[in-house]
Amino acid sequence: MTTLAPTDPGTARQRRSRASSSLTRGSAIGLGLTLTWFSLLVLIPLALVVVSAAEGGWQTFADTLRNPQTAAALRLTVTQSLLVTLVNVVMGTLIAWVLVRDSFPGKALLEVVIDIPFALPTIVAGLVLLSLYGPQSPIGIDVANTEASVFLALLFVTLPFVVRTVQPVLIELDRDVEEAAASLGASRFTTFRRVLLPALTPAITAGAALSFARGISEYGSLVLLSGNLPLKTEVASVRILTYIENGNEAAAAAVATILLVVALLAITVLQLVSRAVARRG
Numbered sequence: 001m002t003t004l005a006p007t008d009p010g011t012a013r014q015r016r017s018r019a020s021s022s023l024t025r026g027s028a029i030g031l032g033l034t035l036t037w038f039s040l041l042v043l044i045p046l047a048l049v050v051v052s053a054a055e056g057g058w059q060t061f062a063d064t065l066r067n068p069q070t071a072a073a074l075r076l077t078v079t080q081s082l083l084v085t086l087v088n089v090v091m092g093t094l095i096a097w098v099l100v101r102d103s104f105p106g107k108a109l110l111e112v113v114i115d116i117p118f119a120l121p122t123i124v125a126g127l128v129l130l131s132l133y134g135p136q137s138p139i140g141i142d143v144a145n146t147e148a149s150v151f152l153a154l155l156f157v158t159l160p161f162v163v164r165t166v167q168p169v170l171i172e173l174d175r176d177v178e179e180a181a182a183s184l185g186a187s188r189f190t191t192f193r194r195v196l197l198p199a200l201t202p203a204i205t206a207g208a209a210l211s212f213a214r215g216i217s218e219y220g221s222l223v224l225l226s227g228n229l230p231l232k233t234e235v236a237s238v239r240i241l242t243y244i245e246n247g248n249e250a251a252a253a254a255v256a257t258i259l260l261v262v263a264l265l266a267i268t269v270l271q272l273v274s275r276a277v278a279r280r281g
Helices: 009-021 025-055 058-066 068-101 107-114 122-133 147-172 175-183 188-217 236-245 249-280
Strands: none
Touching (some): 058 068, 068 188, 068 249, 107 147, 122 147, 147 188
């Protein structure tokens, strides 16, 4: 009588891992097309920007950052984008909550209005903001050529991001879980902190990342209202255009690379925060 040798658990796990990680022919073709399309649209252009910045060496970065006008533009861009992102996290989540959980006259109209910054050309957005908050303001508020104009313009163009990322998650949330928490004696704040917030955090952080990335790259809605005053209201995108117009492409690429690094750091931090909140929940 023959006896069967015991199967090595490690070998079995390796076989299962290889089987689960194998791609079908269709999946391999789809993956190849996806990577090719993504490389052509994103990876290759970003790599070329970094290469252009690196051609001048570290001295190009040092000279660019030491330039007072460039340093002021980067500082203004990043700080205002951070402030706008914080406001969007709070107000965007609140607006999404109202749209999902409440019914009121004009709700359908509000749903349409929220998406206007997506559809409106940014230069048109700048013209609208200038007519409303400029020297000829019909409501008596003139913030033209001030830092407040940068904040206002960024707030306008980034409004929908958090709303539209949080809203679908709220729609799919099972309200029975909230009712169960309440029946067990949890307060509204405890229910929000332990039940709702962990579920909403990935969507909130995704919207915040999109809002911040849009803020640091914005150009069209700012040029009319802010006035592009050096050391005062000039943002990084305008500074990049100035470098290109002056033929200093290496410095322009250096500023673009700095913005890219800042955006990647912000996205990474937001992802870490999202995971930490989800684990605690």
